[in-house]
Amino acid sequence: MFLNSYLSFVESLENYRDLRDLGQVPPGSDAEKQWRITLRMVNGAIRNALLEMDKLERSNSVFASDGRTQRRAEITATHERIKREIGA
Numbered sequence: 907m908f909l910n911s912y913l914s915f916v917e918s919l920e921n922y923r924d925l926r927d928l929g930q931v932p933p934g935s936d937a938e939k940q941w942r943i944t945l946r947m948v949n950g951a952i953r954n955a956l957l958e959m960d961k962l963e964r965s966n967s968v969f970a971s972d973g974r975t976q977r978r979a980e981i982t983a984t985h986e987r988i989k990r991e992i993g994a
Contacts, residue, residue, distance in 0.1 A: 908962065909978060912955040916985045919948050923992050945992065952985065 922945055925931050931941045959978065963970040 908955050908959045909974060909981070912952065912959065912978070913981050915948055915952045915955060916981055916988065919945070919952070919985070919988050919992075922948065923988055926992070 922941060926938075926941060931937050959969070
């Protein structure tokens with residue numbers, strides 16, 4: 907559940923990065939201000955999903971299985987790459 911949310915939020919972050927990269931968010935514009943606000947909201951949602959996943963993994967070993975841990979690591983790598991690309 908939270909792993910899917912995490913993936914969805916990272917994909918949203920990727921889409922917002924693409925908007926900027928395609929020139930649809932001109933620097934200094936109102937669109938850029940809104941873009942930055944949206945990025946903060948998505949990053950907040952990601953933080954919340956990670957906190958919930960951490961709680962579940964600590965309390966229930968089923969949520970810390972090798973497959974789920976590997977998938978989370980893959981999503982985290984993508985998330986970190988996107989954060990570097992957007993300067994977050």
